[in-house]
């Protein structure tokens with residue numbers, strides 16, 4: 001994490017140091033914190049104005065709790081007692097500080113965006129690179145205008161490669177993130193439906209994702225999903241501003257890509273696959289689903305760019321530490337299998353999860369528990385109805401839905417499953433009670449919904465109950 005003197009910090013973020021004592025300019029800070037309830041010794045507190053609180057109300061408390069200094073936005077009135085760095089805008093200052101720190105450490109930058117798979121692909125890339133390099137990566141899902149700067153500022157001084165998730169829900173957001181951390185290598189995992197509400201069309205989503213390409217350093221490499229025609233089409237438009245010497249690499253299922261699977265096998269340990277560029281080696285991902293093989297191909301392309309030898313890949317994959325709740329397979333003590341895919345959902349990722357459930361061997365019942373998919377815009381009902389049609393009554397035994405939008409999944413599923421196999425809820429307690437009455441050891445239960453539904457609360461109740 002960043003350790004610099006207050007004089008350095010003021011210069012790096014364009015602030016004015018108001019020293020409360022002689023020598024304060026040489027006081028060293030250790031790390032940056034934006035929550036006064038999580039102060040660490042000698043940190044720099046950065047107050048941010050949010051939807052529910054204004055961090056400036058907590059600057060004095062932060063200093064009292066051990067922060068070495070606090071930024072202070074000029075238009076917020078008199079600064080608190082203590083050593084303060086006054087700035088025009090604290091969020092902008094946080095971003096400028098992170099860009100300056102990144103420039104000083106100067107690691108290679110790998111940036112990953114896409115509607116689905118950013119976090120998973122980031123985890124796989126990190127596993128492949130960390131055997132040869134000092135790697136720092138986005139923690140959890142810190143992928144926006146606040147999370148990315150915090151990720152950079154948490155980087156150690158000896159970092160050689162930083163792997164950054166770049167998320168968006170509007171045009172221009174990825175352009176900003178790429179300006180703070182211009183990538184050497186950029187990955188676009190796919191173009192789905194996430195944030196259609198704000199973007200309006202999949203084409204606009206694709207244009208937003210391609211901002212990461214326009215932000216590449218000269219000669220940088222764009223690794224993108226070649227199965228998505230929108231990306232190649234937009235890159236051919238005169239308005240697309242490709243950086244000088246931009247290289248490209250296409251991955252995907254189709255054989256016209258630079259790399260594609262030549263064999264895939266699903267098993268209890270995950271997915272084993274071979275690919276066009278690695279015909280001699282079968283690699284194993286400890287993750288189910290062919291969508292994760294596609295994520296794996298993107299990650300392999302990154303590793304190849306940094307000279308990771310084919311012989312090192314299997315070892316790298318064996319060190320993979322996956323962020324939870326992304327098709328995470330959980331076994332209860334009683335033998336019930338829970339597929340925890342509750343972190344987020346959009347039609348593309350929900351279909352991918354259903355594919356996993358429908359392809360699994362099961363001596364009990366296969367049960368899908370599906371919740372609302374949010375931020376899909378005016379066609380949200382149709383998207384949910386489409387999921388109802390996608391469910392195969394020959395492969396899935398019972399369907400439970402949670403949420404108002406998800407009731408459209410139930411309504412269309414009933415047409416082929418029959419009403420005795422489909423249950424619709426808007427209350428988690430009632431959903432939990434029926435699941436507890438129905439689920440038996442050997443069953444497999446998939447949980448999937450958007451983040452806002454917090455469907456893991458139901459999964460956790462089952463997990464607790466079935467531990468005996």
Ligand SMILES: CC(=O)N[C@H]1[C@@H](OP(=O)(O)OP(=O)(O)OC[C@H]2O[C@@H](n3ccc(=O)[nH]c3=O)[C@H](O)[C@@H]2O)O[C@H](CO)[C@@H](O)[C@@H]1O[C@H](C)C(=O)N[C@@H](C)C(=O)N[C@H](CCC(=O)N[C@@H](CCC[C@@H](N)C(=O)O)C(=O)O)C(=O)O
Pocket residue numbers: 034035036037047048049050051052053054055058140141142143144145146147148150167168169170173
């Ligand atoms: C600003 C902030 O960090 N807020 C977090 C806070 O929210 P809360 O509502 O409680 O507080 P406020 O934001 O109103 O508070 C303002 C600040 O005041 C601080 N504070 C408050 C009380 C107090 O006593 N002392 C204080 O110091 C407070 O800490 C604030 O700094 O807590 C929530 C619960 O933990 C957090 O969720 C909330 O974080 C916000 C949402 C945030 O943006 N956090 C980033 C670090 C981040 O990266 N979060 C990611 C999610 C990112 C994401 O959604 N990505 C999208 C794509 C990008 C969309 C983009 N347009 C966008 O707007 O984000 C995606 O699809 O992936 C994460 O947490 O996973």
Ligand SMILES: Nc1ncnc2c1ncn2[C@@H]1O[C@H](COP(=O)(O)OP(=O)(O)OP(=O)(O)O)[C@@H](O)[C@H]1O
Pocket residue numbers: 114115116117118119120121141167189190194291292294295325326327341343344345348349350352353
């Ligand atoms: N390539 C893919 N195609 C379809 N679904 C995917 C793909 N990769 C991951 N998923 C699914 O999408 C969901 C989110 O995965 P992950 O967190 O890796 O993506 P993300 O882009 O970081 O998501 P978010 O933007 O919601 O944070 C999970 O359900 C996961 O199983």
Ligand SMILES: C[C@@H](N)C(=O)N[C@H](C)C(=O)O
Pocket residue numbers: 344345373374375450451452453
């Ligand atoms: C907040 C945004 N990153 C997100 O995850 N949206 C989903 C759809 C949600 O809020 O559930």
